[in-house]
Amino acid sequence: MxxxxxxxxxxxxxxxxxxxxxxxxxxxxxxxxxxxxxxxxxxxxxxxxxxxxxxxxxxxxxxxxxxxxxxxxxxxxxxxxxxxxxxxxxxxxxxxxxxxxxxxxxxxxxxxxxxxxxxxxxxxxxxxxxxxxxxxxxxxxxxxxxxxxxxxxxxxxxxxxxxxxxxxxxxxxxxxxxxxxxxxxxxxxxxxxxxxxxxxxxxxxxxxxxxxxxSGTNPVIIFKNANLEIAAKRIVWGKFFNSGQSCMAPNHIFVEKEIENQLVKELKKFINIFYGEDPIISKNLSKLEKKQFSITSELLKKYKKEKRILFGGTCSKKRMKISPTILKVKLHDNNIIQKELFSSLLPVIGIDNKDLALKKINQASKPLAIYIFGGNKKIHDHISKVTSSGTVCINDVMLPVLIPNLPFGGVGESxxxxxxxxxxxxxxxxxxxITYKGFLFDLDFRYPPYNKVMKIIKFIFKI
CATH class of the missing domain: 3.40.605.10 (Aldehyde Dehydrogenase; Chain A, domain 1)
Structure with missing residues (x-):
């Protein structure tokens, strides 16, 4: 009809x-x-x-x-x-x-x-x-x-x-x-x-x-003093819930290079714990939407060819699933950093310092969320002030959408x-x-001619 x-x-x-x-x-x-x-x-x-x-x-x-x-x-x-x-x-x-x-x-x-x-x-x-x-x-x-x-x-x-x-x-x-x-x-x-x-x-x-x-290209920033085990556990949960098809899902990770390998190790561990050795058959991993599956499959082929898959990368067209996948990405790979993946692909980018990550975040469209693990209050306040996003969440992911009395929404393109x-x-x-005015004290100052009121105004403001 x-x-x-x-x-x-x-x-x-x-x-x-x-x-x-x-x-x-x-x-x-x-x-x-x-x-x-x-x-x-x-x-x-x-x-x-x-x-x-x-x-x-x-x-x-x-x-x-x-x-x-x-x-x-x-x-x-x-x-x-x-x-x-x-x-x-x-x-x-x-x-x-x-x-x-x-x-x-x-x-x-x-x-x-x-x-x-x-x-x-x-x-x-x-x-x-x-x-x-x-x-x-x-x-x-x-x-x-x-x-x-x-x-x-x-x-x-x-x-x-x-x-x-x-x-x-x-x-x-x-x-x-x-x-x-x-x-x-x-x-x-x-x-x-x-x-x-x-x-x-x-x-x-x-x-x-x-x-x-x-949508939002929600970045994660991980500092070397973060609890990597808990950080990885929470990121894996938030990223691969609904196979990454969540507007609040972590999109990519900026991590200090000193702890990059350890983080990847922890991410792999929790993917195995949550979804098993063959995530494709896991009842806890949902399907990708048909168009999203096609887009993600093509992207995955590119990273397989370039040998930049650190973990995962299994596809099943019959089940419309792609296993949780960790990608090795460089800081200048704007095509993937500045794009909402909305899938089970998780890029990891090693950084020398937080300023490089903040520069990349500010070059992209404003995200729905920025996630920070570790650091300290001074760093948290600084990141909140120099970036613009719908929300900032510290030491966890997805939480703002779970709090019913917290205003939720994006900014700019998010x-x-x-x-x-x-x-x-x-x-x-x-x-x-609605404004109500009574009839008492109806002074003439507000009505023309304005000679008297102008004298008062000039005296008060020294005009």
């Missing part, structure tokens, strides 16, 4: 009218919708886990992590929403007495969510509960690359929600393009930087505001806008200012 059909247009109008008529203003309405999301997850866990396995080969734990992160967000919102919704008083200058000002948070209207393939449930329903917390309605478009999950989301949302509150549309990327061209009140998109640019261009026709959660918790509530609200 064409998205421009009158039936779809009328659905969007219904969703907008639900908000305009004030039916979504109350906290009870908002909590009711959020509880429905929770109920949907609780009553359909097995189906969700199965769909994520069929589409992405996700282990039960990886599938459950998507569910649990949404549930954690729901719990935070239910506890704090009443407080977030309260009008905020703003101080008004004394010379405007008697008057007062405040900010209220009103719903934006109908929000479009375009879901990604790598976390096809999480990045539809997590922003959705933020959207409901702000009193909005929504249209969601699951990723066509995850057909089983997309069909299940359509079936479940139709079951649990009225169509004037939440409407799910399936289809390919052409449907997404047509959706973006509609007059939504906000668009939330998770995906690649290039696609984000295209969506931004299309949305500009209607001046539709955007939240873009995009995204715009924040969500999670209160920041998500504010992101999908219009912060409307």
């Amino acid at each position: 064409n998205i421009l059909d009158k039936s779809y247009k009328s659905n969007i109008e219904e969703l907008k009218n639900k908000v305009i008529t004030g039916q979504t203003e109350s906290i009870s309405w908002r909590i009711q919708q959020i509880r429905k999301v929770s109920q949907l997850l609780d009553e359909n866990k097995k189906e969700i886990i199965k769909a994520l396995f069929l589409d992405l080969g996700k282990s039960e734990l990886e599938a459950l992590s998507e569910i649990l992160l949404i549930k954690e967000e729901i719990s935070l919102i239910k506890k704090n929403l009443r407080l977030w919704m309260r009008p905020k008083k703003v101080k008004t200058p004394i010379y405007l007495f008697p008057s007062f000002s405040k900010v209220i948070y009103e719903p934006l209207g109908c929000v479009l969510i375009l879901g990604p393939y790598n976390y096809p449930l999480l990045y539809l329903l997590k922003p959705l509960v933020n959207i409901f917390s702000s009193g909005n309605t929504a249209v969601i478009k699951p990723s066509e690359k995850c057909s089983s999950t997309s069909k299940l989301i359509k079936k479940l949302t139709d079951k649990y929600f009225q169509k004037d509150i939440l409407f799910t549309i399936e289809g390919d990327y052409k449907e997404s393009i047509k959706l973006v061209e509609q007059n939504f009140d906000h668009i939330f998109f998770t995906g690649s930087t290039e696609t984000g640019k295209s969506i931004m261009k299309s949305a500009s026709t209607n001046l539709t505001p955007l939240t873009l959660e995009l 995204g715009m806008g924040k969500f999670h918790g209160e920041e998500g509530f504010k992101n999908f609200s219009n912060q409307k200012s």
Whole structure:
């Protein structure tokens, strides 16, 4: 069905009218919708886990992590929403007495969510509960690359929600393009930087505001005083979770040359512990998306030919998997350092000092995350000040995305806008200012002619 059909247009109008008529203003309405999301997850866990396995080969734990992160967000919102919704008083200058000002948070209207393939449930329903917390309605478009999950989301949302509150549309990327061209009140998109640019261009026709959660070439910097065993363990977990198809996954490692060989040894050790001697058959290693598998395979061929594979490098087209692979990379290899790999390839770059790494980081697009292991507070503060990124995480990876009340989002080419918790509530609200002025003390100074007031102003400011 064409998205421009009158039936779809009328659905969007219904969703907008639900908000305009004030039916979504109350906290009870908002909590009711959020509880429905929770109920949907609780009553359909097995189906969700199965769909994520069929589409992405996700282990039960990886599938459950998507569910649990949404549930954690729901719990935070239910506890704090009443407080977030309260009008905020703003101080008004004394010379405007008697008057007062405040900010209220009103719903934006109908929000479009375009879901990604790598976390096809999480990045539809997590922003959705933020959207409901702000009193909005929504249209969601699951990723066509995850057909089983997309069909299940359509079936479940139709079951649990009225169509004037939440409407799910399936289809390919052409449907997404047509959706973006509609007059939504906000668009939330998770995906690649290039696609984000295209969506931004299309949305500009209607001046539709955007939240873009995009890709990032997230570097890791490891200093010689780091605990290499724990650092390697955490990096291997974060990098190869979902086969590296996470926007927050470590992309490449800068490591001081003195400890480079020891780090590689520790990385190899934990890859074997986590995924076994043949990771391709490991149930803990998920599949790569078809296009991503093809891109990664070609890159792998190049590094095999150049004999720069330090570990791994096994491929299976039948299983759509590439084993966790460590690459030996030089500092001037910009093609791989400045590119989001979004796969199970992990380049390691030996450096003489941190300044070389910082120079490379600042030459590339701003990352979603910078990870630091070791160093000290002075070094941590310095790196935070001289680089720009969505987040900085010290002695671990991926943690910022796991903290529900921490604002999450990118900067520059890694995204715009924040969500999670209160920041998500504010992101999908219009912060409307209201000012009240009484009728007492209506002094003439503000009105023309300005002769008297100008004399006072010149005296005070010595003009």
